[in-house]
Structures are given as C-alpha cells and as structure tokens.
Amino acid sequence: MKVYRLPIVLPRIEYDLGSAELRDLAIKDLDNLVEVLETNPDLRIQLRSHTDFRSSDEFNKDLSLKRAQACVDYLIQNGIDESRLEPIGMGESEPLTLTEDRNGFMKGDVFTKEFIEGIRSRRKRELAHQMNRRTDFKQIESDPEDAKLYGEY
Incomplete structure (x- = not known):
C-alpha cells in the first residue's frame, strides 16, 4: 500500500487532554469529510491521530489509536465503508509542523x-x-494502476 501527498490537517479535530471524545467542531469537520468521501467513492484514507507529550509513550500510542478509531467509527456510522478507512495512532511521534502562521x-x-x-x-x-x-488524514491507494493517475510510478 502506498501513501501519498501531504497530510491534510482538519483544523477542528482536536481533543481534550487525555480524551478521545469527539468535540462538536470535530463532528462538523467529519461531516465535511463524509461529503468528500461520498463524492469520491474510490478515495481511501488513513486517519492519523496524535497526542501531546505529557503522558507515557505507551499511553499516548493507545490514546491516539482510540482517537483515530473514534473518527473512523463516526464516518462508518455516516455511511462510509470501513474498507476505505485506516485508523493509525501516532502517539507523540510526529509533532505538528506549521505550514502557515497560526495562533x-x-x-x-x-x-x-x-x-x-x-x-x-x-x-x-x-x-x-x-x-x-x-x-489529520492522508490519501492512500492499494492498486498501482490507480497510482499512475497521480504520477506516482
């Protein structure tokens, strides 16, 4: 499976400290993602969740996977096939790098x-x-023929 393109950060999918519960603003962004996925039925994505560094590596890895799974569960409940979604818990391993001035x-x-x-x-x-x-999420593909459309091979 090949992952390509930069991750797209969904700006309001943020979490309270130690929690995997989706906030109201996160649900609005996930609703927008449902529309994107419905409009692009061949699109498959990784949902990659992250934590801050204030707990143990093991706790953060587990928590980040729960966060990613909460997003996946919401998308499935809203009609997206689970085969198109891959939850990944990143823990604290990939700190945010800003791509623009913010806050x-x-x-x-x-x-x-x-x-x-x-x-x-x-x-x-x-x-x-x-x-x-x-x-955040990254677009993924598993069929090399699909990748040719994007100039990956």
Whole structure:
C-alpha cells in the first residue's frame, strides 16, 4: 500500500487532554469529510491521530489509536465503508509542523517537547499542546494502476 501527498490537517479535530471524545467542531469537520468521501467513492484514507507529550509513550500510542478509531467509527456510522478507512495512532511521534502562521506561531514551527517547554506564556504553551492533539488524514491507494493517475510510478 502506498501513501501519498501531504497530510491534510482538519483544523477542528482536536481533543481534550487525555480524551478521545469527539468535540462538536470535530463532528462538523467529519461531516465535511463524509461529503468528500461520498463524492469520491474510490478515495481511501488513513486517519492519523496524535497526542501531546505529557503522558507515557505507551499511553499516548493507545490514546491516539482510540482517537483515530473514534473518527473512523463516526464516518462508518455516516455511511462510509470501513474498507476505505485506516485508523493509525501516532502517539507523540510526529509533532505538528506549521505550514502557515497560526495562533501567534510561525510557519515552520515544530511543536516538539523542547519547543513547547521553551514557551514562556502558560496560555500559549497550552495552546501548543492543544494543537498537537489532532487528527489529520492522508490519501492512500492499494492498486498501482490507480497510482499512475497521480504520477506516482
């Protein structure tokens, strides 16, 4: 299976500390994703969930998988075939890298433990943790013939 393209961050699929529960804003974004998937019936995606670094690696890996599965379950409940969805728990292994200026942070900032611990403002530090607790998705394919359409081979 080949994964291609950059992950697309769904801006409002964020989570409370230690929780996999979907927030109201996350549900709105997932509803938009349902529309995209219905419009593109051959599209398959990985839902990759992330945590901040404040718990153990094992806890974070488990929590991130629960977050990804919560998104997948919601999409399935809304008519998307589970064979098109792959939940992946990233834990804290892939800190957010900003692709644009956002919330007082600069394009290119990488939200590592060292970066966040260096933030003086408690409010801004918590915001950085929140931005790391997210789900993004990547388009995947399993048929090499499909990949030719995208110039991958």
